[in-house]
Amino acid sequence: GEDVEQSLFLSVREGDSSVINCTYTDSSSTYLYWYKQEPGAGLQLLTYIFSNMDMKQDQRLTVLLNKKDKHLSLRIADTQTGDSAIYFCAEIPSHSGYALNFGKGTSLLVTP
Amino acid sequence: DGGITQSPKYLFRKEGQNVTLSCEQNLNHDAMYWYRQDPGQGLRLIYYSQIVNDFQKGDIAEGYSVSREKKESFPLTVTSAQKNPTAFYLCASSSSGTALQETQYFGPGTRLLVL
Numbered sequence: 507g508e509d510v511e512q513s514l515f516l517s518v519r520e521g522d523s524s525v526i527n528c529t530y531t532d533s534s535s536t537y538l539y540w541y542k543q544e545p546g547a548g549l550q551l552l553t554y555i556f557s558n559m560d561m562k563q564d565q566r567l568t569v570l571l572n573k574k575d576k577h578l579s580l581r582i583a584d585t586q587t588g589d590s591a592i593y594f595c596a597e598i599p600s601h602s603g604y605a606l607n608f609g610k611g612t613s614l615l616v617t618p
Numbered sequence: 619d620g621g622i623t624q625s626p627k628y629l630f631r632k633e634g635q636n637v638t639l640s641c642e643q644n645l646n647h648d649a650m651y652w653y654r655q656d657p658g659q660g661l662r663l664i665y666y667s668q669i670v671n672d673f674q675k676g677d678i679a680e681g682y683s684v685s686r687e688k689k690e691s692f693p694l695t696v697t698s699a700q701k702n703p704t705a706f707y708l709c710a711s712s713s714s715g716t717a718l719q720e721t722q723y724f725g726p727g728t729r730l731l732v733l
Contacts, residue, residue, distance in 0.1 A: 510660065541724075548622075548708055548724035549661075594660060605651055605676060606710075606722060608660035 528595030
């Protein structure tokens with residue numbers, strides 16, 4: 507299938523904000539997701555946004571959606587060392603039978 | 619304690635051997651999924667099942683087989699036809715697999731290595 511695009515690496519200092527960007531493929535994707543993966547572990551759902559929303563805030567997490575450009579971003583405020591992980595953007599394309607189409611993931615490194 | 623379990627955590631395969639990865643869920647979910655993750659890659663869909671006794675091929679089904687005889691179980695067999703099986707395999711489930719807003723929950727994964 508087509509690729510969901512994400513930058514591969516991001517490094518920030520503890521206490522700063524992190525912004526992870528994603529470009530998805532299917533303009534008819536109704537829900538868009540952010541998952542977090544810690545080393546050697548499965549994926550944990552962080553948050554999701556419905557396509558009729560521009561923004562969703564959940565504690566330190568803010569998701570912005572630009573449907574026209576098919577662009578999704580995840581902002582983590584006051585980033586902590588425990589936020590170091592790989593972050594995946596995912597969509598459910600209309601043809602996929604409700605299986606997720608993932609980006610390659612962004613490795614976030616938080617330094618003290 | 620509800621969730622998805624995968625076993626084993628590590629699995630070694632010899633050339634020409636078939637191996638089976640286990641995935642069990644006690645969430646009463648109808649839909650289950652298998653993904654493969656390679657280093658520096660996103661997850662790619664191998665197979666999915668929206669209901670018992672039914673399953674569909676994903677993007678990279680060649681060299682793999684599945685069965686869905688019970689709602690709670692969705693084992694994945696990596697056959698000898700899969701020439702590059704070394705990867706991290708993740709199983710997921712969702713409530714019905716027919717509603718776009720459903721969350722997929724993931725198991726802890728099985729790492730398969732070829733000897």
